[in-house]
Amino acid sequence: MYAKNTKKALTAFILLIVLAMAITACGGKNNVNNGANTPTEKPDATADDGNTDTNGGDSALAQAMNGDFKGKKVTMFGPFTDADEVKFTESIKAFEEKTGIDIAYEGSKEFEATISVRVNGGNAPDIADFPQPGLLKGFVEAGKVVDVKSFLNDDYLKKQYNQSWLDMATMKGSSGDVMAGVWARSSVKSLVWYNKKAFADAGYTVPKTWAELMTLTDQIAKDGDPAWSIGIESGTATGWPATDWMEDIMLRTTTPENYDKWLTGELPFTDPIVKNAAEKMAEIWFNEDYVYGGRKSIATTSFGDAVKPLFDNPPKAWLHRQAGFITSFFPEGLTADDYDWFPLPAIDEQYGQPALISGDIYAMFNDRPEVRAVLEFFTTGESLKTWIQTGGVTAPMNDADASWYPNDQERRMAEFIKTADTIRFDGSDLMPGSVGAGTFWKGMTDWVSGTVDLDTALKEIQAGYKK
């Protein structure tokens, strides 16, 4: 009897599991059907839209505002998480409420690794946020990305963005050039941060030229402090702040054309032009009196912690070169009255005042009318408004109002991009991954930590192009 009971119980258990599986499987299947139905319906709709577009000129965004895409879902995948994710969700909330489109954002710290798997596995998100245009290039070449120009006309794009932004978004596709995406948020990199109050108390003035900057650095050293606080540790990405410095100095010691050649590999790292820039950098970095903790501490200090000595009382260091996002690493309780920045000054006057920038480009993988509408929405400053007001982002769009920025510092960043003589994108983000996110980081770290000399380091970096 007992045996029978156990047997029954076991059979019941198996049945239960099978049933549970069947139910979940069915649930899954339903999803498939939904998923499969929507795309099959879509192409017709897209075709219709295409017609209305050419005939009536009614844009996808206008249709969305009419509520035509109510209940549709647009998936988005990107690298920002946590606080940035909340700011993003808040920024698009009004749009979602008005149009009824649900933008499902998914953030992952492993974006770079995951996006390739997803796209190659046929599970591409509708829209993906690429912080490194170099990474997007591969997908554009493979013909996986929808050309933005197929539904947004030139005049509109020119109205929203400066030409340099549009140029940077144009990439070589499988058949001719395509507009690979739209720029959604940007960050200015050539900024030198300082402690506003302490700076004024010590009687220092903001340097306008490189010579003045070096004089100030020396003056601070004489007064008893190291001027600069530098840290390049960033886990597996250790070395990237050093590449930013290199790029900034390259822009100031050679022509923009040479800079562009450098990114494509035409101008090798072993060239005297690059070496000259590195030596310029070493004048500050390897002077034990100029750097907080000395050269040996640069490679072991986390880039986020490097800014903190500026705000000790009294300051342990005085200057810190980093992009605008560094404000989120400032010690808690700091207000906009406590800090300020000045642009890293020009070295050679003939190249003017350059600005190094970085930004996120939103690329579209699936062509559906509601995805078009969402992407078009991302070309408007409105899509970033809440984020701008909360702080930490500079808008690349022309229609973002200067009054939205929460403080003067951020407003000046937006102005700085507009007034700079040369604008160039962060080079390591444009170089092939094996260099820009590989040997460039590693070579700089080896050189800074003193493991290898400059020539060996530059050869090491250049070797990344052969990979």
Add this chain to the structure above:
Amino acid sequence: MSKNKKIRKSKWLVNTVLAIICLIWTIPTLGLLVSSFRPAADILSTGWWNILPHRDWQTSEQLQLPKETDLREPIKVNGATYTDDQLRAGVEVNGERLIWENRRARLLNVQDKHWTIISSFTTQNYETVLGGKSYSITMPDGTTKTEKGSGMSRSFWNTIAVTVPATVIPIFIASFAAYAFAWLRFPGRKTLFVIVIALLVVPLQVALIPILRDYTSLGLNGTYFGIWLAHTAFGLPLITYFMYTSISQLPKDLFESAFMDGATNFTIFSKLILPLSVPALASISIFQFLWVWNDYLVSLIFLGSQPEVQVLSMNIANMVGSRGNDWHLLTAAAFVSMLMPLAVFFALQKYFVRGMLGGSIKG
């Protein structure tokens, strides 16, 4: 007598060595635990071991040097001269130490050693991790509102929803398979078994894209069922092999006599094999449970990090922020996520100790 003493002595030695190894193994965890209760700024400035009583320099008085002192020349302090480098690193004179307080103001600290202990602890890390962070957002109309982020509770339940079936299903299937491989005679048994063993060496990374393609066409992406299936498939070879080694060790006579008494294969499996292999089942459950609980890659690819399905490992990784500015939360988050595996381990641990095999077959 002397033999006994020897045994006792060697036992004592083994125990001491084991205790030392245990201590070394627990130190990093202990450090993590202490750090999880310390404020972020403190972690940056002092090591966790400073919570133990130790002798540290404390300033007893300050010396003001003349403002015009040139730091590049030897510096005169109380009749003796020092270099700037010495004063930066701190120079010891008669048990006292001279070190800059503020180089710019030419202010020197005179310090001596005192016993101290660090006692500033906070539960803030745990509160943030469990309750979620709060973000202040400026709305379009200029007002500021505070948005509360989600804590770990949701992803905790998600992880349980992933882990429990992903542990039970493969073990269930693998036990059946192991019994068949060990005790049933059927054509192709050896070949099949070799294939299963061979699958042990296939790295799961090579299967990601092909499986993802299949999942996309089946619509299994981002569903619990899909990830159960993935974990089951990736876990089966090892679990089958593990269960096989345990089941095949059972004495043949046991099954033969059961057969004589008219038991079917199913009865033998449920009445003899399962109870006899509880220790093996328990240990492989722990392995599989830990593997699935700590898994990041498989969930990242097949489940994604939408809040409805996000598992703990992904939640914790995202918690540090886009640029890692909230690294200090990792310590607390790690301990919260460790609770469940610890509970499972201690719950199943007694099965190892009991060793049900002992009495049952000798009789």
